Amino acid sequence: MKNNKKNETIGTGEALRRLMKLGSGYPLWFYSTLLIALVLAFVSSYRPVLISRAIDSDILTHKSFPDLYESLLFIFLLLLAEVVLQYLLVYASNYVAQNVIRGLRIKLYKKLIYFKSAFFDRTPLGVLVTRSVSDIETISTIFTDGILMVLGDILRIIFVVVVMYWINWELATIALFIFPVMLIITRTFQKAIKKAFSEERTQTANQNSFVQERLSGMNIVQVFNQQKKEYNNFFRINTQLEKAYLKTVFYFSLFFPVVDIITGVAVGIMIWYAGRNALTAHDISPGVVIAFTTSYINMLVRPMRQIADRFNTIQRGIVGAERVFTVLDSQHEIPDNGTVKKETILGNIVFDKVYFSYVEGENVLKDLSFTVNPGERVAIVGATGAGKSTIINLLSRFYDISGGHIYIDGVDIQNYELHNLRSHIAVVLQDVFLFNETLMENITLGNKNITYEQVRQAAREIEIDDFIMSLPNGYEYEVSERGSSISLGQRQLISFLRAYLYNPSILVLDEATSSIDTQSEALIQKATDKITRNRTSIIIAHRLATIQNADTIIVLDHGRIVEKGNHKFLLEKGGYYKKLYDAQFNEKTLS
Incomplete structure (x- = not known):
């Protein structure tokens, strides 16, 4: 059987584009998710402004309890709005994800049941089970904890940066020192992480295929006393899967400590700069310093860390999507171009x-x-x-x-x-x-x-x-x-x-x-x-x-x-x- 080599795999960008097209097939939920992410980004970035103003205002120095209660109530309502919006965001993104993977499962199964017998002769069933179940399951994370959430994180970063510059452009500029460093780190890990995830999916398919075949032929294994040999084979395959998974964990574990160090350095520079200015006529208020060092720097770094984390999730999902789309794009069906239909035949x-x-x-x-x-x-x-x-x-x-x-x-x-x-x-x-x-x-x-x-x-x-x-x-x-x-x-x-x-x-x-x-x-x-x-x-x-x-x-x-x-x-x-x-x-x- 001839196979189109150019269709054996598809690119990351193509896989992502097709997934977004599938997601936008549910426009109400898809665009509602984006709208909720936009509103949530604004609400969460405005909360530290209220805290900063409460600290710098006369409420605490004049012990104006009614004003304090009013500020706290407004902050509480803002927090409540965040909680509600976060719930809606998670629910809407999961709704889109489940509908997308439901549709993909149906398309993939429909495709498989019309494939030629020759395809099944040379393709291990465990590999097809992996494509139909676990690979598609990883695709759902692109929507539940991937693209839509990344868009929300990006919006949050934009709002936070705007508000930071509105409050104090000097500290905002110091905070933005994180951006180029994070971009360099993310780019450095990108290729290695994708390769590691691809190897993990390959080893998972190998293990599924091995287990399915041995369980189906267990009587042969036992009749010929091959239990120890098959155990050793499984141990070897399982070890390869473990190594592939640990390689992804290694890159994942290395990334975040580096980000923490960069965050700590940025906070230290902010405190040093604010303290230095406190000795000059150009003073920075305590509320602003607290807002930047305890809230805004975290609100800036957390979405960036989440983007990096979700980038790993997206990479894993894209690897699964590439494999699923490769099967969907392959042409292994028996050509059905005939037009003759007969109610009865003689049987010659x-x-x-x-x-x-x-x-x-x-x-x-x-x-x-x-x-x-x-x-x-x-x-x-x-x-x-x-x-x-x-x-x-x-x-x-x-x-x-x-x-x-x-x-x-x-x-x-x-x-x-x-x-x-x-x-x-x-x-x-x-x-x-x-x-x-x-x-x-x-x-x-x-x-x-x-x-x-x-x-x-x-x-x-x-x-x-x-x-x-x-x-x-x-x-x-x-x-x-x-x-x-x-x-x-x-x-x-x-x-x-x-x-x-x-x-x-x-x-x-x-x-x-x-x-x-x-x-x-x-x-x-x-x-x-x-x-x-x-x-x-x-x-x-x-x-x-x-x-x-x-x-x-x-x-x-x-x-x-x-x-x-x-x-x-x-x-x-x-x-x-x-x-x-x-x-x-x-x-x-x-x-």
Whole structure:
């Protein structure tokens, strides 16, 4: 599969622009947040002015308690307004954030469910889980503790600077000494912090992928006594994640002590300057000095520190956004440009000189041609790796062919609308997947138009109703993850019922009877005979004894047809099929 290299990653600026566009998609809340931040910046910067005036006025020297109470009440009301505005700011920013990430989750999931099978073949599930869950979660912090809050901090800094110059331009100028130093420090840490966060997200995805795979294959780990080895592998991966995280903590921990030192130096210079002026005619009032050293310098530094802290949050969120947008921008979908839609089809299938390769240059199918007539039952046999299951994937367009054509009722399958094409084909795979839902939900796949009675009637027709009703709660039996609470044969029967219920024109069976009990095999054989009757059927045969009644048997070897005919004809021919049949017969006899 070709991939556009230029679309593998997107830039920081592009990711941030797209996030802001998503946020502005909720204009009332988005711009209300900005307005609240503006008002909050003004209110918080004006409070020290009132404190300064109270200290420098005659209220304290003349012991005017009514005036003192009036000043304190006004300051209290201003504090109360700050609290209310801060609450509204946090709520509004979180509202925007949750709506943005809700929309992103939906877009990402919708994108993933239409990707080609080849994408999932080469992409670890743990990586996709990380993209869908934790990476998107970090994006929310860009709004809750990132861009919107940074804008509020910037507004606060602007108001504080204006008020400081209004009160005393000399001390304000000393305070502004912090600005260029903070800019230099922030710029110095920027690249290192982003690189550290990117490494942390990579290691998190690696760990998620490792844990998901090992938990899914825990029986293999235990059967082959690989617990210690897998523990050591996990320990190594976890240690790498710890190192990546600690690297981000290192930069984070180093930044703030440096800022504290700069703040302390600025306060010291202010006190020295005010004290020096106290010895001259140009005196600076105590209220102004207190306002600057205890309030304004902190009100100036705190937003700057918060901006730096939030810059780290933004960097982490942007890294997550870049990864999510990269998936959203990637083109791994099966092309769905077909326009042909048919209510019903006869089921005539033609493979015309078909070539296919999973890896470019390594053909799995080579010049494959055969025809399946409407209502005909065709079995495909061959050794492992011959290309049998590949035919299933190509017919339903899970993969697209490299060369040749596949026709259904005379129409190239690429000209069918994809949903319409698949609505006429039911596939029963060898590895049956059942969701952690009730049997009823697994059978109907959530189709509310299929009634309970319809399901039971279909189950009776293929003679598996008794088996289902023997389970606790019958059709409402809760299936465990991947269907592990029921046997392989029972899972296979459920998949047969699911296919039969949808009444497809074409049925494809990856017949998996090699590892199931005799009773389940007998039920499966009956179900197979029932659901394939008078229906175009392709059976991928693993046990040749189950396909003796097939109309045609196609024998594959290394992606090519080497023999074709019915069971009797192929046995009498004494070729490749006869060897496969004898090998299985002898194996069964020995066992």
